[in-house]
Amino acid sequence: MTALEQYISSFFGVPDNDLTAIANYFQPQQLRKQEYYLKAGQVCDTLSFQHSGLTRFFVQLPEKEVTQWIGTPAYFVTDLNGLFFGKPARCSIQALEDCELFTIHRKDYQQLGEKIPSWHELEKRFIARCFTYMEDRVFNLLAMSAEQRYQWLFGMHPGLFNQVPLQYLASMLGMTPETLSRIRKKQLS
Amino acid sequence: MTALEQYISSFFGVPDNDLTAIANYFQPQQLRKQEYYLKAGQVCDTLSFQHSGLTRFFVQLPEKEVTQWIGTPAYFVTDLNGLFFGKPARCSIQALEDCELFTIHRKDYQQLGEKIPSWHELEKRFIARCFTYMEDRVFNLLAMSAEQRYQWLFGMHPGLFNQVPLQYLASMLGMTPETLSRIRKKQLS
DNA sequence: TCCTTCTCTTGACAAAAATCAAGAAGTTAT
DNA sequence: ATAACTTCTTGATTTTTGTCAAGAGAAGGA
Structure with missing residues (x-):
């Protein structure tokens, strides 16, 4: 079983035949560090599984830059607004390190x-999963303090804090790098 | 064409035959003011279109209550975590006023x-739409001040502010009722 | 290797939002 | 109609988080 097949089957039960057939539609794609998967304004017409590396989904505003999400292995990379609704993307997707993806084009x-x-x-279940994850994030942002949000992310992905510049994680958590730095200092004691 | 068929077709192009067939699977359901569509801890096994009235999705925490979402006509009512993944709901769904729904059971x-x-x-497109809406909310909570979030919601649904107790909208916007009250006062001048 | 650049931390201060408390206004039930 | 509740507003104060500025440390290029 290929890595891609494993990703697909690890999420949801799919008949083995279909698994291979689905996997065959995807092509390997390389992304060098700093390279863009998608730039804001473009219409995203691809869907990828991330196999290795890290990607960053961010929005560039006049005053600041907002990191929406860090893409890690075994997750989707795409902009649903483009893929499903043909709308230009608000966010850019850039490789934080060299990445290997499995990609399928819209056609x-x-x-x-x-x-x-x-x-x-x-796919429906996959998107539903993305939705419930987003629901959790909204809930966290509504109900939790900066410190609690940090603990939540650290509990889920402690490794991220060694791989991703902290300023990006701070932005993704809805706080400034200074606040994150102070929270982390406090956690030591 | 029934109201339900109109809802379905207003979102996405579906062949007319299918439209009727789909609509036939849904049964009308009444919900009295204050009645629960779903209580936290239950596994949601229904999916509904909201035809009239308003519903509130909220989470009861030990210290406080968080309103996640106000359901308005022409939208889905369900808990995807239950419907797709069989997990018990974190949030309760309650009618803010008498509601008419069109409901389908899991089987x-x-x-x-x-x-x-x-x-x-x-359905995939519908869930994708819910996802992109949630993406917007996360972005707003990350990037905007309380005042900007208020203006965003007011711009989209000005009517809500006359129909829904402001404390619930404040919670949904990630602020206290006092803060919302002060923002609204400021907007008058 | 040295120099530049980027990232993180720290402190002092400012701003935003939360909390606490009281009272006004509006609803609901009897 | 009145009493009991709920909701909203307002002020005073505290807490949390952001902003600005400086410097330390790490990473990357010439």
Whole structure:
């Protein structure tokens, strides 16, 4: 079983035949550090699984830059607004380190749904999962203090804090780098 | 064309045959003011379109209560964590006023996907839409001040502020009722 | 290797928002 | 209609978080 097949099956039960067929639609793609997967304003017409490396989803505002999300292995990389609704992206997606992806283009993507019925179900569950994750984030931002949000992320992905510049994680947590730095200092004691 | 068919078709292009067939799977449901659609801890096994009235999605914490979302006509009502993943709900869903819904139960729901292929696509786009909405909310909470978040919601749904107790909207916007009250006072001048 | 650049930390201060408390206004039930 | 509740507003104060500025440390390029 290939790495991609493992990703797909690790999320949801899919018949083995379909698994191979689905995986065959995806092509390997390299992304060098600093390279863009997507630039703000473009319409995203690809969907990828991230195999290795890290990506950063961020929005450039006049006054500041907001990191929305750090993409880690075994997750989707795409902009749903582009892929589904043909809208230009607000956020850019850039490689924080060299990345290996498995990518499918929109035209193949539509065939996938027609030829392999289980793909629809798979994808639906995948998106639903993304939605519930976002729901959690909204809840955290509504209900938790900066310190509690830090503890939540650190509890889920302690490794991220060694791999990703802290300023990006601070932004993703809705606080300034200074505040994150102070919270981390406090955690030591 | 029934009201439900109109809701469905207003979102996405679906063949007319399928539209009627899909709509037939849904049953009308009444919800009295204060009545619960779902209580925290239950596993949600229904999906509804909201036809009239308002619903409130909220989480009860030991110290406080957090309103996650106000459900308005023409939107989904459900807990995806329950419907897709069989997990108990963190949030309760309660009618703020008398509501009319169109509801489908999980068992019929699975048939729907098997018998009417376009439903999968429709639903996928619907969930994707919910996801991008949540993405916007996360972005707003990360990037905007309390005042900007108020203006955003007021710009989208000015009517809500006359229908929903302000304390719930304040919570949904990630601020206290006092802060919302002061922001609204400031907007008058 | 040295120099530049980027990242993180720290302190002093400012701003935003939360908390506490009281009272006004509006609803609901009897 | 009145009493009991709930909701909203306002002021005073505290807490949290952001801003500005400086410097230490680490990473990367010539």
